[in-house]
Amino acid sequence: QDFCVAIKDPKDGVFVNGKFCKDPALVKAEDFFKHIDPGNPVNALGSQVTPVFVDQLFGLNTLGISLARIDFAPKGLNPPHIHPRGTEILTVLEGTLYVGFVTSNQDKNRLFTKVLNKGDVFVFPIGLIHFQLNVGYGNAVAIAGLSSQNPGVITIANALFKSNPPISDEVLTKAFQVDKSIIDYLQGQTWYDNN
Numbered sequence: 001q002d003f004c005v006a007i008k009d010p011k012d013g014v015f016v017n018g019k020f021c022k023d024p025a026l027v028k029a030e031d032f033f034k035h036i037d038p039g040n041p042v043n044a045l046g047s048q049v050t051p052v053f054v055d056q057l058f059g060l061n062t063l064g065i066s067l068a069r070i071d072f073a074p075k076g077l078n079p080p081h082i083h084p085r086g087t088e089i090l091t092v093l094e095g096t097l098y099v100g101f102v103t104s105n106q107d108k109n110r111l112f113t114k115v116l117n118k119g120d121v122f123v124f125p126i127g128l129i130h131f132q133l134n135v136g137y138g139n140a141v142a143i144a145g146l147s148s149q150n151p152g153v154i155t156i157a158n159a160l161f162k163s164n165p166p167i168s169d170e171v172l173t174k175a176f177q178v179d180k181s182i183i184d185y186l187q188g189q190t191w192y193d194n195n
Helices: 154-163 169-176 180-188
Strands: 012-014 018-020 047-052 066-072 077-082 090-095 095-101 110-115 121-126 132-133 140-146
Touching: 047 077, 066 110, 066 132, 077 154, 090 169, 095 121, 110 121, 154 180, 169 180
Parallel strands: none
Antiparallel strands: 012 018, 047 066, 066 140, 077 132, 090 121, 090 140, 095 110, 095 132
């Protein structure tokens, strides 16, 4: 089939790839359209991610792609995170970003970084921790393309220090080789997720 537009109400749909599909005879151009306004990066991180995944644009279902707009205030950060189901390719539309990713343990956790300017493109391999930091003096804007209609996002600090229920202090103190007071402090912080 040409497409499988996702629907929220399954009563008239067919289940494919994790979503119910709209009857193709009922599909409209609006199912493939979404307007994206600039995000508001006025928050603790100084950035705002506006995702356009299958949950925001139902026409993406089964197509294997999505995107996100990332708005940065000066010194704004898109914190270390991973996409467990998608590779990301980022292009800078405005500003200057310091970006990077860390390879897996078997590759000795090598850090790859680059300073990107308007028009530059950088790729973050699937499942690897990566980040973007605005190192310019003004705002920055980037568009990220992802190789999945639902790439997922796991912000590292949130996953470790704000899991529900919390990860055991014993696990975290041994993993980070620090006192429980430091873990308690980190768990007490407000960890922002700008996605």
